[in-house]
Amino acid sequence: MVVEAPSKKQCQGADCENAASALQCPTCQKIGKESFFCSQDCFKRNWSTHKVLHQNQSNPLRTLFPPKVISEPDPATGHYNPFPTFPYTGSLRPVYPLSPRREVPKRITHPDYANDGIPRSEQKFVGRNNIRILDKKEQDGMRKVCRLAREVLDIAAREVKPGVTTDYIDEVVHKACLERDSVCTSPNEVICHGIPDQRTLAEGDIVNIDVTLYHGGFHGDLNETYYVGESASKHAASVRVVETARQCLDQAIKAVKPGTPFRDYGNIIEKHAKSRDCSVIKTYCGHGINQLFHCAPNVPHYAKNKAVGTAKPGMCFTIEPMISLGSYKDKTWPDNWTSVTSDGSRTAQFEHTLLVTEDGVEVLTARLSDSPGGPMPMPVEANGEKPADTNGDKAADVATT
Amino acid sequence: MDEDEEDSPPELVANDGSNTTVPNELSSGLQDVKLTRAPITIITGYLGAGKTTLLNYILTARHGKKIAVILNEFGNSTEIEKSLTVSQDSVSSEQWLELANGCICCSVKDSGVNAIESLMDRQGTFDYILLETTGLADPGNIAPLFWVDEGLGSTIYLDGIVTLVDAKNLLRCLNEPTKEEEASEHDEHHATGPLHSTAHLQISHADVIVVNKADLVTDEELQAVQERVRSINALAEVRVTDHSRLPQLEGLVLDLHAYDKVDAGSLEFATKGHSHLDPAIGTLSLVVQVLDDAGLQRLDAWLRAVLWSRELPGSNSDTEDWDIHRIKGRVSMTDGKLKMLQGVREIFELIDGGESSPCAGKIVMIGRNIGSQTTLSAFQQSLDSALAAS
Numbered sequence: 001m002v003v004e005a006p007s008k009k010q011c012q013g014a015d016c017e018n019a020a021s022a023l024q025c026p027t028c029q030k031i032g033k034e035s036f037f038c039s040q041d042c043f044k045r046n047w048s049t050h051k052v053l054h055q056n057q058s059n060p061l062r063t064l065f066p067p068k069v070i071s072e073p074d075p076a077t078g079h080y081n082p083f084p085t086f087p088y089t090g091s092l093r094p095v096y097p098l099s100p101r102r103e104v105p106k107r108i109t110h111p112d113y114a115n116d117g118i119p120r121s122e123q124k125f126v127g128r129n130n131i132r133i134l135d136k137k138e139q140d141g142m143r144k145v146c147r148l149a150r151e152v153l154d155i156a157a158r159e160v161k162p163g164v165t166t167d168y169i170d171e172v173v174h175k176a177c178l179e180r181d182s183v184c185t186s187p188n189e190v191i192c193h194g195i196p197d198q199r200t201l202a203e204g205d206i207v208n209i210d211v212t213l214y215h216g217g218f219h220g221d222l223n224e225t226y227y228v229g230e231s232a233s234k235h236a237a238s239v240r241v242v243e244t245a246r247q248c249l250d251q252a253i254k255a256v257k258p259g260t261p262f263r264d265y266g267n268i269i270e271k272h273a274k275s276r277d278c279s280v281i282k283t284y285c286g287h288g289i290n291q292l293f294h295c296a297p298n299v300p301h302y303a304k305n306k307a308v309g310t311a312k313p314g315m316c317f318t319i320e321p322m323i324s325l326g327s328y329k330d331k332t333w334p335d336n337w338t339s340v341t342s343d344g345s346r347t348a349q350f351e352h353t354l355l356v357t358e359d360g361v362e363v364l365t366a367r368l369s370d371s372p373g374g375p376m377p378m379p380v381e382a383n384g385e386k387p388a389d390t391n392g393d394k395a396a397d398v399a400t401t
Numbered sequence: 402m403d404e405d406e407e408d409s410p411p412e413l414v415a416n417d418g419s420n421t422t423v424p425n426e427l428s429s430g431l432q433d434v435k436l437t438r439a440p441i442t443i444i445t446g447y448l449g450a451g452k453t454t455l456l457n458y459i460l461t462a463r464h465g466k467k468i469a470v471i472l473n474e475f476g477n478s479t480e481i482e483k484s485l486t487v488s489q490d491s492v493s494s495e496q497w498l499e500l501a502n503g504c505i506c507c508s509v510k511d512s513g514v515n516a517i518e519s520l521m522d523r524q525g526t527f528d529y530i531l532l533e534t535t536g537l538a539d540p541g542n543i544a545p546l547f548w549v550d551e552g553l554g555s556t557i558y559l560d561g562i563v564t565l566v567d568a569k570n571l572l573r574c575l576n577e578p579t580k581e582e583e584a585s586e587h588d589e590h591h592a593t594g595p596l597h598s599t600a601h602l603q604i605s606h607a608d609v610i611v612v613n614k615a616d617l618v619t620d621e622e623l624q625a626v627q628e629r630v631r632s633i634n635a636l637a638e639v640r641v642t643d644h645s646r647l648p649q650l651e652g653l654v655l656d657l658h659a660y661d662k663v664d665a666g667s668l669e670f671a672t673k674g675h676s677h678l679d680p681a682i683g684t685l686s687l688v689v690q691v692l693d694d695a696g697l698q699r700l701d702a703w704l705r706a707v708l709w710s711r712e713l714p715g716s717n718s719d720t721e722d723w724d725i726h727r728i729k730g731r732v733s734m735t736d737g738k739l740k741m742l743q744g745v746r747e748i749f750e751l752i753d754g755g756e757s758s759p760c761a762g763k764i765v766m767i768g769r770n771i772g773s774q775t776t777l778s779a780f781q782q783s784l785d786s787a788l789a790a791s
Binding site for chain 2: 129300303
């Protein structure tokens, strides 16, 4: 399903012998055509003849109902790309149709946003920066749901192998949640907020699985990035981004204790990311979590932020740094949910739900002794030399959690 | 989105949607390159104070500049689109800001900020962005949305808040607010002391206050209004106008840099005794000794307690409850560096301000229930103790 970049073309201008530049007519792009010109001037000169091509359907309703362009479904599999004209940044493409929405039995308590996604209790005006302190009973509730969330993530992660679809993994998660009387309230993620579809995991991929559970009135949230197949962990760039993300989270967690301002974690994370020649995706942040899915505090992962609040015993929040190898800017797909980096480079993310204790932190979603995945060493070349991409890291540089 | 075929052709676009004239995304090696940023000015004031007139005046007076005007505040996350007028060379065109439907709950930037940035990405930077709020808006809720973290590398920055007040009606608005005009409480604790109105908030958060409709009042009335405004906010520039006409725009309404620079002169002015005419909101100024690095950490800790926890370290709870609306300061370091303090509500930051010969620093706060002499002593004492602790 990889779409190749357009090969060298001739400029579409009449009587123009120049090669086409990388620039095309935006109206053609929207209607699924490709018209490349050598320059804006040439395009202007040819405009009156060119624009006729935009009117291939002389339907008067065209302007009221813009044509919905989707690619023709593949006759063998029924799969199609729902947004074929979107300027995708890398080689990843969505593969539709989506599975029908999975039903959750009514006997399992749903949070208030289960039907329409609008978190009414979060929008109640409780004071933007008031952070809830949980009592012993509530902390136990959080321990429980976070432990269950970890179990579900591990079950899903065991399914990660080449040839499996992300939709199948979503189904596995769904079943595991039902067995634990829980509702899974976040879809699996590509970088962040991806919608599970028919794309199969390929040897060499890295994939992030994010599980959020709602059980007994509380939320637990965690995610990890996994290597798909044997070769993934031999690819130096992949290992660098995945292990850097893992280490960023570990280092941030080390700083969690009463008195630490929430604005500090971004400094720690960005410093480590930079030292590994990676960037922090700045758009998303960690968040308070308890009876509400997302509440105060806000925990940015980039340095020089003005986040408000200081950790106190009994507070629960997540840290979830998203790290990339290249550009930090991200773009959203037309499904308005999936988010990717603008240069298509790989990103990795890790997340834990944390409870501040009297003298430190309890990682509520901690790995179990049999949790799949885990840190991998930087790969060494066959001749014993370090690959050029390692930036001087030692092969034994392995995260501790 | 685009509908009828125009007579003039659109701009060619590259594969990733960007056009020829706007340089492509920064490559990872250029992350620290300075971006051209557009200033955003928030214009607030009651209905009828003259906001729209001022906006129209700016648009016509500044032909040649590319100015975006957004009507009504952001912060309402259920909206899908926002109307925005872009004016260039005296020609206005209406655009739509698509507020993305993504997961707002865990994204750092307000959707409005994202929408403006996307628009500028596609169409080039604006010279100015003017945001006109509704009449009863509380600027303290809006300013933080646009005071974007430096670490985000945004293409917009908060330039300042301009409040228009109606000279004829202001005193009535402050003294006898209608139910609608009363300031709603921001948190669970109930304010003790006198009521304050949205007009109080619009004045206390302002960087520039334009006392408009001066032609409709006598000299004495005008004097009384100015004194009242100053007693609420001694930091802001105050200008008197009729028909929203200002002698110049730059430095008065545009190019304020109210959230990056802290001007020594305006701090000095604010510390001169201003009568505490207003029972609810007032200005308080503190002296800060020259600090070393450890002292700066202690100052930061004190600010965190005051602004985040609403506690005055080391004091008994004799002082009434208070709220800080705006804080600005200049602090001198032993190594000759200058730090500037900026804050609105709970949000604050200490930024590098270049060099300065070591001298006593100053912090000025505007807020509710901090105007009295007893409060001033309590705050100064608390600060002194906090900085002295070893």
